[in-house]
Amino acid sequence: MSTILIAHGVEHRIQQACQTAYKYFLAGRPLFVYCSDEKRLSGFSKALWAVEKTAFVPHPMYASESIPTWIMLCTHLSEKIEHPLATPSNPTWLMNLDIECPPYYQQFTRILEIVSNHEEDKKYARERMIHYKTEGNELVYHALNT
Numbered sequence: 001m002s003t004i005l006i007a008h009g010v011e012h013r014i015q016q017a018c019q020t021a022y023k024y025f026l027a028g029r030p031l032f033v034y035c036s037d038e039k040r041l042s043g044f045s046k047a048l049w050a051v052e053k054t055a056f057v058p059h060p061m062y063a064s065e066s067i068p069t070w071i072m073l074c075t076h077l078s079e080k081i082e083h084p085l086a087t088p089s090n091p092t093w094l095m096n097l098d099i100e101c102p103p104y105y106q107q108f109t110r111i112l113e114i115v116s117n118h119e120e121d122k123k124y125a126r127e128r129m130i131h132y133k134t135e136g137n138e139l140v141y142h143a144l145n146t
Helices: 013-027 038-049 119-134
Strands: 003-010 031-034 071-074 093-096 110-116 138-143
Touching (some): 003 013, 003 119, 013 031, 013 038, 013 071, 013 093, 038 071, 119 138
Parallel strands (some): 003 110, 003 138, 031 071, 093 110
């Protein structure tokens, strides 16, 4: 079973995803950022370069021979994907930027979902939450608009 952390009420999903990923980078937490839409993932990548004016936040596309960095991007998830910097005491988190639930998400103990105030984004998020809940996962909501 996974715990799904849902941050909702934000104006811009990608900008909030960048802020969150940056915090994980600073904390030294292994993070996969998943999206099957290469255009959206590219937009996230470009926005992450601008998250902090003086910050350098490496975030390559994941490949088994990739140089390890805290944040790794992926358009595909396999049944057994491993973050090279993960340890039992510092497990990999998965941030989902896709409109659907990621494949093989059950291998992660924590999945991050960010939901904007846009109606279409909320509609897709509701569908994902129903799926996660039906699969027996714990859903934890965090309102970020307060």
